[in-house]
Amino acid sequence: MDYFLMLISAIFVNNILLAQYLGNCPFLGCSKEKGVAFGMGAAVIFVAVMATAFTWIMQKWVLEPYGLGYLQTLVFILVIAALVQFVEMFLKKMVPPLYKALGIFLPLITTNCAVLGIAILVQRKEFGLGMSLYYSFVASLGFTLALMLMAGIRERLVIARLPKSLQGTSIGLVMAGLMSLTFFAFKGMIE
Amino acid sequence: MILQSLLVMLGLGLACSAVLAVASKLLAVEEDPRVEAVLEALPGANCGGCGFAGCESYAAAAVNDPNVPADRCCAGGAGTAAKVAALTGKAAGSAEPMVAFRRCAKTEGNVKKLYDYQGVPSCAAAKQLGSPDACGYSCIGLGDCMRACPFDAMYMAHGMVHVIREKCTACGNCVRTCPNHIMEIVPQAARVMVLCSSQDKGKAVTDVCDAGCISCMKCVKECPAKCIKLEGGVIRIDHAACIAYGPECQEVCAEKCPRSILRRLGATAEAHAHAHVEPQAEKEAVA
Numbered sequence: 043m044d045y046f047l048m049l050i051s052a053i054f055v056n057n058i059l060l061a062q063y064l065g066n067c068p069f070l071g072c073s074k075e076k077g078v079a080f081g082m083g084a085a086v087i088f089v090a091v092m093a094t095a096f097t098w099i100m101q102k103w104v105l106e107p108y109g110l111g112y113l114q115t116l117v118f119i120l121v122i123a124a125l126v127q128f129v130e131m132f133l134k135k136m137v138p139p140l141y142k143a144l145g146i147f148l149p150l151i152t153t154n155c156a157v158l159g160i161a162i163l164v165q166r167k168e169f170g171l172g173m174s175l176y177y178s179f180v181a182s183l184g185f186t187l188a189l190m191l192m193a194g195i196r197e198r199l200v201i202a203r204l205p206k207s208l209q210g211t212s213i214g215l216v217m218a219g220l221m222s223l224t225f226f227a228f229k230g231m232i233e
Numbered sequence: 234m235i236l237q238s239l240l241v242m243l244g245l246g247l248a249c250s251a252v253l254a255v256a257s258k259l260l261a262v263e264e265d266p267r268v269e270a271v272l273e274a275l276p277g278a279n280c281g282g283c284g285f286a287g288c289e290s291y292a293a294a295a296v297n298d299p300n301v302p303a304d305r306c307c308a309g310g311a312g313t314a315a316k317v318a319a320l321t322g323k324a325a326g327s328a329e330p331m332v333a334f335r336r337c338a339k340t341e342g343n344v345k346k347l348y349d350y351q352g353v354p355s356c357a358a359a360k361q362l363g364s365p366d367a368c369g370y371s372c373i374g375l376g377d378c379m380r381a382c383p384f385d386a387m388y389m390a391h392g393m394v395h396v397i398r399e400k401c402t403a404c405g406n407c408v409r410t411c412p413n414h415i416m417e418i419v420p421q422a423a424r425v426m427v428l429c430s431s432q433d434k435g436k437a438v439t440d441v442c443d444a445g446c447i448s449c450m451k452c453v454k455e456c457p458a459k460c461i462k463l464e465g466g467v468i469r470i471d472h473a474a475c476i477a478y479g480p481e482c483q484e485v486c487a488e489k490c491p492r493s494i495l496r497r498l499g500a501t502a503e504a505h506a507h508a509h510v511e512p513q514a515e516k517e518a519v520a
Contacts, residue, residue, distance in 0.1 A: 124249035135260040
């Protein structure tokens with residue numbers, strides 16, 4: 043598939059959050075402020091690309107040659123969790139500024155469903171390594187976009203007059219549903 | 234097959250844990266344990282009253298920077314200051330207990346309304362259209378400061394904000410939030426205070442409000458300690474000098490104020506205490 047089409051597809055048509063419903067916990071939990079949402083999005087991009095690289099190698103070098111495909115989910119979870127832990131320690135020691143920016147989000151997305159979802163999706167679609175990395179990057183870019191949009195709306199919602207029963211997470215869920223519906227307008231444009 | 238999967242997962246788990254174990258030794262970052270201890274001693278409200286981004290950055294600064302005093306935490310007060318001082322080896326200092334004070338007496342003043350504001354319930358939003366009151370230095374009464382208060386020390390009643398002195402830690406979030414700048418941090422022991430923030434001249438004040446300060450300078454002239462000044466159109470009181478002078482003057486400034494807007498704080502404090510009876514109910518009504 044063309045790289046540009048893949049970009050449009052991953053960000054708008056098959057948005058990982060709004061069309062595939064992966065990673066909804068940070069979508070609701072980290073979307074109260076735009077700054078936090080951006081940090082979370084950046085952390086997801088960072089982790090998703092690294093996790094995809096590792097799990098791709100794991101799949102091609104370990105799982106497939108020994109016919110262990112049925113252990114994919116378990117192995118991926120284990121590998122991603124260990125990787126994120128390692129990266130957190132590495133950043134803390136070697137790149138403190140980056141750790142300051144992303145550090146608090148890293149433990150939050152240890153095997154987050156979006157990250158695991160991307161790693162498994164690239165295997166299902168049988169991409170090569172380069173394509174897998176590109177897909178994981180644009181898919182998490184789509185995640186960041188959705189998160190930022192949601193945060194922008196929720197910053198406005200804070201000062202809206204809402205019935206008590208709708209305040210907070212409830213209106214967040216309603217918003218998430220409406221945003222998902224809006225993104226369905228893109229459905230079917232690209233496979 | 235079960236055995237095989239078990240072995241694979243076991244091996245993988247062992248490999249991962251081995252890598253992490255080695256990494257945690259190799260990549261361990263030396264952290265000053267005192268930072269953690271200081272953080273523990275702080276109230277953890279992250280109110281920003283100390284001037285740092287949050288409790289954590291203040292803890293780090295207090296430990297690492299010799300110029301950062303131990304008594305900056307206004308939320309914790311003297312007790313916390315003593316603990317932080319003990320942990321960081323600095324002088325405890327004696328931070329004067331402060332409190333937030335509303336410099337407006339709108340309800341007594343019949344402040345003229347410019348328009349009826351019906352937009353988003355936020356003072357900042359209302360201020361964008363120009364203050365709804367004819368006086369640009371009045372309490373708009375939509376509760377931005379109340380929402381900014383991390384200690385639940387403010388409540389709205391009769392269209393104005395009220396400070397619960399016992400809960401207020403003088404972190405200054407309300408001072409920074411109020412678009413009309415009517416909140417001020419004053420010592421808890423302050424004897425007198427002007428309940429008006431207007432920078433306007435006397436005529437402009439009397440046109441819109443029956444209570445406001447008309448900058449007649451009577452208090453400035455009467456004060457035997459010379460601790461009252463008119464700065465930028467507003468009466469400023471040097472509370473330290475005022476308290477140091479003592480009760481000898483019998484608060485002649487409050488006595489002589491023709492508008493009775495410069496007041497003894499004992500009296501206002503009592504009035505505040507009376508108003509406490511139903512703050513919860515009124516808060517609900519506003520929310």
